[in-house]
Amino acid sequence: MRTRRKLEQVTSMAALLAVPLRLEIIERLRGGPMIVGDLVHALGENQATLSKQLGVLREAGVLACRPDGRCREYALGNPALLGEIIDGLQALAMDAVVQAVECRARRTARA
Numbered sequence: 001m002r003t004r005r006k007l008e009q010v011t012s013m014a015a016l017l018a019v020p021l022r023l024e025i026i027e028r029l030r031g032g033p034m035i036v037g038d039l040v041h042a043l044g045e046n047q048a049t050l051s052k053q054l055g056v057l058r059e060a061g062v063l064a065c066r067p068d069g070r071c072r073e074y075a076l077g078n079p080a081l082l083g084e085i086i087d088g089l090q091a092l093a094m095d096a097v098v099q100a101v102e103c104r105a106r107r108t109a110r111a
Helices: 002-016 020-029 036-043 047-059 079-110
Strands: 063-068 071-076
Touching (some): 020 036, 020 071, 020 079, 036 047, 071 079
Antiparallel strands (some): 063 071
C-alpha cells in the first residue's frame, strides 16, 4: 500500500508539472520571488490565467505566497529540490529526443 501511495503522489506531481505555463512560472521563480504583476509582464499572460495557475501551484505546496501591500509575492517552496526536478526532466527530455532520432536513423538504415 505504501508503494501505491508514493506512486500516486509522484503521478500527481507529474500531472502538476505537465502544464507548460506552470513550468514557466517555476522557471521564473527560480530567480527569486516575484509579485503577480511582474510575472504577468514577464510571461505575457493575462492576470486571471496566471493567478489561476499560481493558485494551483500554491495549493499543491510548490509555491509560498506572501502579501506585499496590495500585491502578493510568490516564491518557490523548495527552490533547490524543484530546480533539481526541472533540470532532471529537461535532461531526460533531451535524452529521449536523441534516442528517438537514433532509433529513426537505425530504422531508416535497415529499410
